[in-house]
């Protein structure tokens with residue numbers, strides 16, 4: 001995708017199993033510098049495992065990692081000085097305040113100045129409660145503190161495993177603004193998330209992983225456009241005319257469903273061209289009785305991570321339909 005010199009993070013054929021459980025099955029990622037990269041996948045897909053490998057918390061069975069242009073084997077702590085991370089539930093010293101946690105944690109890396117700590121407490125909205133013991137914090141407040149810790153050393157590369165977990169709407173908006181500002185300032189943000197509309201607003205590039213393998217990776221706009229679909233509903237006698245209009249715009253339209261009264265035609269056209277499609281149809285004297293546009297990240301995600309067609313299995317008592325995709329039982 002990009003020359004390796006401009007990649008902030010890459011992995012090559014990364015494999016990791018926990019005993020007999022395969023977590024990563026040859027994962028190769030390319031994360032260019034200065035972008036927000038959305039790392040997506042169903043539960044159990046291997047996102048946290050990837051984050052733990054990238055910070056040296058665990059070692060891969062095979063494969064390699066490059067961080068900020070250097071090979072990382074898990075022990076180069078100087079590389080990690082330029083990497084900030086929030087992985088699963090962050091752990092703190094519960095009897096210390098948020099401010100003291102930042103001071104102590106900062107002391108283990110490059111020492112953070114008091115001004116920096118004040119700035120971070122303000123950024124994550126904890127200033128008013130900065131003196132309270134962390135053991136008295138709510139879940140979301142701990143998550144906010146975790147984000148502050150990840151930012152403490154002003155990292156060039158930020159690894160965030162579901163940072164929006166537990167945040168209230170204001171916290172989510174602030175996080176989004178912060179991450180966008182960091183990327184605009186040239187930092188790289190690698191973020192896993194389950195909140196797809198959020199990722200759609202935030203990420204420049206997405207990688208989707210399922211069962212430890214990458215299923216797609218690329219600029220978000222390109223992925224959405226490649227999956228985009230516009231559907232128009234016309235009456236049967238207008239099908240030929242409507243097909244011609246769609247063909248001119250895209251190079252092809254196809255009949256999706258047909259009944260005696262109406263026909264749905266679909267074509268691969270980006271959602272933001274819906275008005276243009278409508279105008280072209282009207283220009284040809286065709287008034288569509290229905291027009292639907294779009295592919296969003298959610299439908300792309302669902303399509304790409306769909307489990308294989310299930311074989312016939314007896315229904316287990318108490319099984320909840322739809323909740324077994326991607327999760328090992």
Ligand SMILES: Nc1ncnc2c1ncn2[C@@H]1O[C@H](COP(=O)(O)OP(=O)(O)OP(=O)(O)O)[C@@H](O)[C@H]1O
Nearest residue numbers: 018021022023042043044045046047048049050328
């Ligand atoms: N410590 C562990 N011991 C055994 N298996 C593990 C361990 N940690 C993870 N796994 C397994 O590895 C696979 C990937 O797990 P991982 O936590 O990386 O997924 P994830 O993508 O972060 O999921 P989630 O969206 O639920 O956070 C799963 O099958 C999981 O059961």
Ligand SMILES: [Mg+2]
Nearest residue numbers: 047048049161
């Ligand atoms: Mg996880």
